[in-house]
Amino acid sequence: MEDRPTTGAPLFGGPAWTYHPGVGRYVFTLFSPQQPDLNWQNPALRRAVYDMMRWWLDRGVRGFRMDVIDLIGKDIDRDLIAEGPCLHGFLQEMHREVLAGRDVVTVGESWNVTTDSALLYCGRGRGNWTCCSSSSTSSLAGTRSMASGAPIRWIWWVSRRSGPTGNGRWRGTAGTRCF
Secondary structure, X not given: OOOOOOOXXXXXXXXXXXXXXXXXXXXXXXXXXXXXXXXXXXXXXXXXXXXXXXXXXXXXXOEEEEOOHXXXXXXXXXXXXXXXXXXXXXXXXXXHHHHOOOOOEEEEEXXXXXXXXXXXXXXXXXXXXXXXXXXXXXXXXXXXXXOOOOEOEEOEEEOHHHOOOOOOEEEOOOOOEOO
């Protein structure tokens, strides 16, 4: 058996790498040993995700919310996890390959988005996402576009994990503009 890699720090304890006998190697498990991370560096994986998104859009889905979107561009070998070097390239590729020309809403959730990085996610003309959401309302309240001075479009998500019904719902936060 190969040696366990040493890069990455798990978010909720336990190892960042877990041996997976089904594939005969260690896999990166940032959140849980039972939840291997998707390797967005793999073009075949990205194509499969884009195919899945198109499948749902073709059936009438009007948008997507992607959890921890800021982690898809990670470079594990360099220990760059949040807002890694490939993040915005992957978001722009997803927009180009799947979302461009469609009337859909996209929400990228991030623990790490700040007033300095927000427009990289959802600024006009970026070819990325419609909205950002963050767990940290205090750091983003009252954020305005550097280009126009208009309020940035934030959506705060009440996730499936936060309620007993198992259904997520949207809610605006005081002082923010939804869509």
